Amino acid sequence: MVLLQLMYIDLDFMSKFNIEIEVLQQFLFEVYRHYNNIPFHNFKHCFCVTQMMYGLIWLTDLQNKMDDIDILTMLTSAICHDLDHPGYNNAYQINARTELALRYNDISPLENHHCSVAFKILEKSDNNIFRNLTTEQFKRIREGMIKCVLATDMARHNEILNQFRSIMPVFDFNNKKHKDVLTMIIIKVSDISNEARPMDVAEPWLDCLLQEFFNQSDMEKLEGLPVSPFMDRDKVTKPSSQTGFIRFVLLPLFIELANLFPNLEQHIIDPVRKALDYYTEMENALEMEKLNRTGSSQSDKIGKPVENQEESKRVQIQLSQTKP
Numbered sequence: 001m002v003l004l005q006l007m008y009i010d011l012d013f014m015s016k017f018n019i020e021i022e023v024l025q026q027f028l029f030e031v032y033r034h035y036n037n038i039p040f041h042n043f044k045h046c047f048c049v050t051q052m053m054y055g056l057i058w059l060t061d062l063q064n065k066m067d068d069i070d071i072l073t074m075l076t077s078a079i080c081h082d083l084d085h086p087g088y089n090n091a092y093q094i095n096a097r098t099e100l101a102l103r104y105n106d107i108s109p110l111e112n113h114h115c116s117v118a119f120k121i122l123e124k125s126d127n128n129i130f131r132n133l134t135t136e137q138f139k140r141i142r143e144g145m146i147k148c149v150l151a152t153d154m155a156r157h158n159e160i161l162n163q164f165r166s167i168m169p170v171f172d173f174n175n176k177k178h179k180d181v182l183t184m185i186i187i188k189v190s191d192i193s194n195e196a197r198p199m200d201v202a203e204p205w206l207d208c209l210l211q212e213f214f215n216q217s218d219m220e221k222l223e224g225l226p227v228s229p230f231m232d233r234d235k236v237t238k239p240s241s242q243t244g245f246i247r248f249v250l251l252p253l254f255i256e257l258a259n260l261f262p263n264l265e266q267h268i269i270d271p272v273r274k275a276l277d278y279y280t281e282m283e284n285a286l287e288m289e290k291l292n293r294t295g296s297s298q299s300d301k302i303g304k305p306v307e308n309q310e311e312s313k314r315v316q317i318q319l320s321q322t323k324p
């Protein structure tokens with residue numbers, strides 16, 4: 001929490017937006033209290049995403065390209081983006097017809113909830129870091145935060161990435177629509193950026209993610225609900241989960257952002273490429289072990305990566321299954 005506080009201080013938000021230190025501390029404590037003790041979508045994930053956002057703001061020199069209020073919106077959105085995550089994804093919410101799915105009519109139920117919890121926290125004056133802003137400023141931040149948090153629904157991944165691709169050739173920092181798409185891209189990059197971290201940090205996060213996935217698929221089996229294949233402990237391995245995700249989701253997104261900010265290449269693309277090599281090797285080793293165990297004569301398969309098409313299909317399921 002102290003580090004999050006430092007980010008607000010360091011970006012000069014305290015003086016620019018007249019935020020009192022006690023109010024910021026109270027806000028961060030309430031945020032902390034509203035993250036659940038679950039394997040992946042917990043307060044530490046919130047911290048990592050916010051820290052990545054903070055790093056990207058500096059690396060891209062965003063403070064000299066966007067308004068302060070936009071940067072404040074982005075950092076606060078990162079902090080709030082998974083508030084009260086229950087550990088079961090949108091597909092589960094919809095299939096199990098949970099309270100959240102009913103409340104939000106199957107439309108990004110989790111992301112709508114995270115954002116709603118954020119503004120409930122901000123309703124109380126003691127927590128409201130925006131309480132000294134004008135009504136107009138608050139309106140702008142609220143609109144921006146809703147946009148950012150709802151953009152973290154992976155069912156909208158292709159839609160948002162394609163939007164960014166179409167404006168990239170004419171990107172203009174004076175165009176509000178362009179800036180809106182960029183902020184959505186930056187929070188998305190931050191949200192799925194674990195593989196850009198050092199391997200000894202990234203790999204335990206994958207274990208946490210798979211643990212949460214497996215908990216969900218176990219529950220789905222128990223309740224007779226459709227089981228998401230990428231979450232099924234009988235079908236997924238660590239490398240099979242990562243190779244497709246890195247190839248078809250992470251790299252295309254990160255490369256697009258690095259096209260706008262070329263100096264990001266070394267910070268977010270290089271480590272992700274290394275992670276892809278690491279998991280491809282692990283995948284090949286597992287395949288070899290499997291063939292050895294079964295004494296299969298298909299030794300010519302050894303060392304060959306899994307078919308691209310098959311991997312791509314698997315990832316598309318992960319992206320599209322929750323689309324209403």
Ligand SMILES: Nc1nc2c(ncn2[C@@H]2O[C@@H]3COP(=O)(O)O[C@H]3[C@H]2O)c(=O)[nH]1
Pocket residue numbers: 041089152153154191192193194195206209241242245
């Ligand atoms: N396979 C895989 N999926 C990830 C990784 N990081 C994030 N994700 C997925 O991307 C999603 C982003 O939104 P969520 O936090 O809802 O859930 C996340 C996971 O489903 C990763 O490293 N590997």
Ligand SMILES: [Zn+2]
Pocket residue numbers: 045049081082152191
């Ligand atoms: Zn997240």
